[in-house]
Amino acid sequence: MARVVVDVMLKPEILDPQGQAVQRALPRLGFDGIADVRQGKRFELELEGPVDDAALARIREAAETFLANTVIEDFTVRIEEDGK
Amino acid sequence: MSLDTVTNAEQTPDSAQPWAELGLKEDEYARIREILGRRPTGAELAMYSVMWSEHCSYKSSKVHLKQFGEKKPDSTAMLVGIGENAGVVDVGQGYAVTFKVESHNHPSYIEPYQGAATGIGGIVRDILAMGARPVAVMDPLRFGAADHPDTRRVLPGIVAGIGGYGNCLGLPNIGGEVVFDPCYQGNPLVNALCVGVMKHEDIHLAQASGAGNKVILYGARTGGDGIGGVSVLASETFDATGPAKRPAVQVGDPFQEKLLIECTLEIFAEKLVKGIQDLGGAGLSCATSELASAGSGGMRIELDTVPLRDNTLSPEEILMSESQERMCAIVEPDKVDRFLEICEKWDVIATVIGEVTDGERLEIFWHGELVVDVPPRTVAHEGPTYQRPYARPSWQDALQADAPTAERLARPAGGDALKADLLKVVGSPNQASKAWITDQYDRYVLGNTVLSSPEDSGMIRIDEETDLGVSVATDGNGRYTKLDPYTGAQLALAEAFRNVAAGGAKPLAVSDCLNFGSPEDPDVMWQFAEATRGLADACLELGTPVTGGNVSLYNQTGETAIHPTPVVAVLGVIDDVTRRTPIGFGEAGQLLYLLGDTADELGGSAWSQVVHDHLGGLPPKVDLERERLLGEILIAASRDGMIDAAHDLSDGGLAMALVESCLKGGNGARVVVPEGLDPFVFLFSESAGRAVVAVPRSEEVRFNDMCGARGLPVARIGVVDGETLDVQGQFTVSLAELRDAHTGVIEALLA
C-alpha cells in the first residue's frame, strides 16, 4: 500500500502560540540556540490504489478543503517511499 | 519600497494614493489633506482610513446614538459613561462594575473558531483596560437555520472558539443566547460580553497626560494579523466567490491573554499606570491616537522599537496590525522599572515605545524619520459624520397587517392539539435545550458563579464576605424588531430587565450591541433609527442608562439584510446572592402564580414560527411602567423569601416557561387555565411584563398582599407536583416526554 503524507503548518504570517510557548521553554531546559519553533500536523494517508496523478489531485483537494484550514494554514503533499 | 516620510509627502503632493482601496470616500480623503495641509503619508493614510471606517468612527450611527446621552436617565450609579472602553457602574460597598457587549460577526463568519475566540479576547481587554478584573463572559449568538449546511460549518467552530479561548483564559461563561433564523445565514451574529469588578479607586481611563511620561507597549509581539481587518472586515459585505478572497485572520492566544490579565492587575495594584488602552481593532493606530486625543498633550512614538513577530512589516502595517493580546500603558518615568519587572515576572514582553509630549501632535518616527505628524483628535474623535437617509420601508405596513389571527393561522383546538404544538415548540431548535453548547463552556472557574445558563440571568458573587453580587442578562428578538423596530428594541430591554429582576437583582445599567444591515439602505437605516429611539426612550423610563456598547452594520448578504437585531444587556446588583431566585421548581406543593396580564399576542411568537413558519403582525405591546412594577415585586419577593423559583415569560410564553422550570427543578406541575382565558392564548401568548413564580404555602398570604397593595395583577394557576405537566382539562405530558423532546435536538443537527 502506498502512503501519502500531508503536512499542515500555520502560514508563516499567522501567530503560532504553541510554537512560541515551546520555544520559550526550550532554553530553560538547557536546549539553547533554537531561534524559532513552529508546530504543525502530519497526516499519513494509506491509499488503496496506486499513487497516480489523479489520486494525488484528490488528496490535494482533501487537504485544501478538509485537512487544512487554508484561511490560516498551508499544506504540503508528498509520497512516502517504502520505509525499508 | 521607499519610506514615505512627512518630508517626502510635502515634496510630492501629487503622488497618487490608494485612498479608495482603503475604504475612504473622495471627500474624506480631501478632508485629510485639508487637516494636514498636505497629502498624508502612507502611514497617516493607513491611520485615518482605519480610524474613519464605520467600525471605528460610527459615522453612520452616531447621530442616532447621541440619544443615549441626551435621554440619559438620572442615575447615581453611573461612574463612567459612554466613550471609554466600557462604562462603569457603582454597585455599593466600594465596588464598581464594568461591562460591555460587542460584536465579532464578520470575522466569525470567515474563520469561526478564531473569529469567536478573538471576540472574547477583545472584549476582555476592554474590561481589563478600565482597571477591572474580568469575572465572567457571556455570548449572545445567532445563526442561520439550524438544519442549513452553513450553520453546521459555522456553529461548531464558533462554540469551540468561545470555549477554547474563554476556558483557557479562566473566565466562567454564565449565559447568553443561541437563536436560529434563516435571516442570519451567511451573517451569523457573534456578540460577546464581559463583566469586570474593581474598587472605585481602581478605575482607569484611556488618556495620556503628563509630558515625559512613557508609553509602554506590552503583551504579544506585533505580526501581520488582520492587517486592514477593521476596514475590510467591518465595512464591506462579503463577496460570494469564496476562499480566495478571504483576508488575513487574527489568531488568538488565550494563554498570553491570561498572563496579560494577571500582569496588568498586579501593575494596577501597585498604582503604576496613568492611563491605559487595549489594542483591538485598528491596533496601534487606535491606541496611540485615542490615548493622545483624550490626554493633555501630544505623543511621540518610535515605531521601530515595537517588538515584531515578522521583521518585514512596514510602518503602515505595524500601525494597522490587529495582533491580539496587546496593551498600551502610560507610565511615569520613575515607575517604568517596576512596571517592566512585573511584566518580566509574567513572561510578558514590554517595551517603551515613546512618550507623552507637551506638544499637540501625535508624531510617529521610523528609524528617526517622521512618518506621522497629525492632530490626534482628528484621527480618533473627529471623524466624519453621516446623515444617512432613512424611510419607513414600503413593505412594513403589509408585514404588520399580516397578523396571526385565528383566521390567518390555524390554532390548536383541544387538548391533544395543544399538546402536539407544545411538543413541537419544546423541541424546536430555538426553544430546545442549549446544553450541548453551554456544556462546552466552563461555568465554574473562579468559584463565584451563583447562576448560569439556562437560568434567566448569570449571577456572580463579587464579595465572599458580604455576599454582594451582580447579574447580567442579554436579550434580543430580531423577529419582534423586524415587525416594529421601536417596540422590538424596547422589548429586548424589557426582557433583559425582567430576567435580571427574576433572579432577584436590581437592574442598574445597560450595554447594547446593535446588529443591523447596510446603513446605505434607507430601510435598514429606518430600522436603526427607530430601534435606537425606542431603546433610548425605554432606558430613560426604566432608569437604566446605556453605558456603552457597539454597533455592527453591513450584516447582509447581497440585498438581503438580517432582521434588525439590537441585543440588550442589563446589569443588576443583588445585596445578598444567597437570596437569588432560580428558575427550577424545586419543591413539590409550592403554589404557582402567573404575574401580569395575558392578552392574545402571537405576532413574532415562537409558536407562529415553529408551527406555521410565519412572521407578521405586531409584536407584543410594551408597558414599561408594568415592567418596573413586576421587577420590584420579583426583587422584594426574593429578598423577603416569598418565592423559591421565578421564570420570566418570553419566547414560547407560559408553556415554555413551565416546561423549563419543571425540567430544571425535576418536578412537575398541575395547572388550571384561568376563567375567561383561552387555553391556547394562556399557554402560547408572548405578552410582555409577565413571570411565573413558585410560592411556598406559608408565604402565600404575604405574597398576595404585597402584589395586591402594589397593584400587580396575579393569578394562582396551579401547584408544583408530580412528574407530569398537567394542564387540567386539556392534556397531561410526562417530564420524561418533555425532556426527550427538549434535549438532544442541537447535537442531532450539529454534532
Added chain:
Amino acid sequence: MTTRVGVVTFPGSLDDRDAQRAVRLAGAEPVALWHRDKDLHQVDAVVLPGGFSYGDYLRCGAISRFSPVMDTVIEQAKLGMPVLGICNGFQVLCESHLLPGALTRNDSLHFICRDQKLRIENADTAWTRDYSAGQEIVVPLKNGEGRFVADEHVLDGLEAEGRVVARYATQGAAADGFGNPNGSYRDIAGITNAAGNVVGLMPHPEHAVEPLTGPTTEGLGFFTSVLKQLVNA
C-alpha cells in the same frame, strides 16, 4: 499550629484561587506557591490546581512539569508529602511520572463541563480518608483532555494494587451526572501512587465546597482528609 497547604500557580493556572478557597474552608492555611520558586515555604501538602498551564501547548502539563517548583514537589512527593493534582495538576503529575498513564483528548473531541457522579474506590489515600469506599459523590468536571489512558499492563497493576481512587459512576441517568464523560479507560477519574500520598483527579472537588456555587459540598472531603492525615501524623 495550622496546617499549611501550598497551591502552585503556573502561568495559565486557573483554579488556583479556588483550590485556596477549598483549603481554607477545610480549615487549613492556603499558601500560594509560584512556579519559578523552588522553595515550598514549609507547607505540609501541595495542590497542583486546574487550568491551562502554558495554554496546554505541546501537551497538557508538559511544560509546567519542568518548572523549578516541580523539582522540589517531585522530591518531596517521593519522601511522602501529600500532593493532589486536579485536572491540569493531574496532567502535570503524569508528565512528571509521579503517576502512570496519560490524559488525552476527550473521546467526544469537545471540552465538557458537567456535574459528574463519581464513585470513591480507595478511601485510604492521604486525600480520601474522609470518604468511604463505594461512596458516590457529585462534583463538577470540566476538561478537554481528560481521557485517562494507559496500557493494559499498567491498568491491571493499578486495579490489583487498589490504586484507582475514583471512577466515573455509570449506573444511572446522564441527567443525574452518571456516565463516563471523556472515554477514560475503565472509567478511571483518579489514581494514586503506591504510597497513597500522591493523588491525581480529573474532576474538580474544589468547585464542590459551597452550596451557593457548587452542585454539592461533596468535594470538601479531599481537603479535610489531608488535614486529618497531617494532624494525625
